[in-house]
Amino acid sequence: GAGVSQSPRYKVAKRGQDVALRCDPISGHVSLFWYQQALGQGPEFLTYFQNEAQLDKSGLPSDRFFAERPEGSVSTLKIQRTQQEDSAVYLCASSWGESGRLGDTQYFGPGTRLTVL
Amino acid sequence: TQLLEQSPQFLSIQEGENLTVYCNSSSVFSSLQWYRQEPGEGPVLLVTVVTGGEVKKLKRLTFQFGDARKDSSLHITAAQPGDTGLYLCAGDPDSWGKLQFGAGTQVVVTP
Numbered sequence: 001g002a003g004v005s006q007s008p009r010y011k012v013a014k015r016g017q018d019v020a021l022r023c024d025p026i027s028g029h030v031s032l033f034w035y036q037q038a039l040g041q042g043p044e045f046l047t048y049f050q051n052e053a054q055l056d057k058s059g060l061p062s063d064r065f066f067a068e069r070p071e072g073s074v075s076t077l078k079i080q081r082t083q084q085e086d087s088a089v090y091l092c093a094s095s096w097g098e099s100g101r102l103g104d105t106q107y108f109g110p111g112t113r114l115t116v117l
Numbered sequence: 118t119q120l121l122e123q124s125p126q127f128l129s130i131q132e133g134e135n136l137t138v139y140c141n142s143s144s145v146f147s148s149l150q151w152y153r154q155e156p157g158e159g160p161v162l163l164v165t166v167v168t169g170g171e172v173k174k175l176k177r178l179t180f181q182f183g184d185a186r187k188d189s190s191l192h193i194t195a196a197q198p199g200d201t202g203l204y205l206c207a208g209d210p211d212s213w214g215k216l217q218f219g220a221g222t223q224v225v226v227t228p
Contacts, residue, residue: 035218040220042205048215091160095214104214108158108161
């Protein structure tokens, strides 16, 4: 596909369930970012991959959150034992270069809306 | 914690009117970006401003970066319903792509 795709688009989980959110970046993009967007707020950074290496996970809210990108393309964000405060839209973005060079645009996917009941 | 403050939070105007939204920070940024986000979609980059005092125009949209590189504004002339959306400003304080976003300004343009 031409853009970043994410699946599922919507996910409803019962409190305590584990969920896995998938991101397919633009082919050939080296950098991949995950953001969390709460209702009425701007996106907040979660984690960053350069190829398969997770270089920054400082934004992950707790050790219940885990992200991987084993082959340097598709990435999965996993949330264990979901809580109601995890309800949000999870956005994935990819960019061409190895770092945030000026002019290196981040292209965002449509997001996965997670609702925890 | 979001370092970028956007105002107003919500703006509703009639088609043909002008509007300005603001993005302010106490921190200096090497660059600021403006995005527009529509319901059910991710943010889409509109512009990046780099130089203090810089003005960039994109059709009816005018973006300005403050001289001190702590604030920015977006002005829309003769707004159209297609301009409806959430406008987000974002900065990259560490200069490697880890964007920090403001909370956004929701703009609604009615015919």
